[in-house]
Amino acid sequence: MSKPIRRTGFQLPLNSYQIGSWVINLFNLLMSSIIYMPTLPLGSQVAYGILFYITEVIVVILAIVATAIDPSDIFLKSSTKSKDAMECEIGQSICTICNSTVGNLSKHCGECNKCVDQFDHHCKWLNNCIGVRNYSIFISLLWCLEANTLLLIIFAIVLFSEFNNNRSDYSSRVDNHEVYLAFTVITFIVNLLVLAGNTYLITFHSYIKCKGMSTFDFILMRREKKANQENKKDSGVKTPSDNSFYAENKNTTGKDKNVNHEDIAAEFSDKR
């Protein structure tokens, strides 16, 4: 029995990373509303309230849209399985994994069991493939999440400073101020970790964009570099350069060149 096709990231079963991302988001929303807001001085409270809730709403909307989009290859909707390769028109080819007629830039995602137009990677946090239809939304989400996380960190520092310098004011705003301070520390640490991971992703995607690569291309190139290095060590014979291999493979549809693209796609179910 073949693996079922996943259409969107909201299709069951949900991914544990995806559930984790919504739990962290809900945690931040609660901490902002019941821990930060009552303990911040009035001026900071207004600034934080406006900036945090605006970025929060945008993050939630972008996450929902990126998850709900079906990034399938556009030809999939009109294609019939097991079409003969001779029926392909210019710009199309046949996926040897699902036998569908797809665009030349499509790749087959092993997690979703479907071909994705300009496949970048399968995102565990969104439980969906990232392709041409949702890549820009995915990048916008990373930047808004960066702003949202930075606000939580900066205003935690404001609260720490308030506690140190104006302890009587801080304590007068809430009962059990130690509990509020402890939750502020936890929120600070959680968001430092989120910021580190998210900043890595933004840096990585900025780098591959400058190089004109997708995440998939990058993994393919890295794997081939490693294979070439091992070949050189084993045989001592000069092998084709990494760049020439990459140039040959980057426009394939993921079904030839003896490279198991499904494995690579599964391997790079992103590491966010």
Ligand SMILES: [Zn+2]
């Ligand atoms: Zn396919």
Ligand SMILES: [Zn+2]
């Ligand atoms: Zn996928």
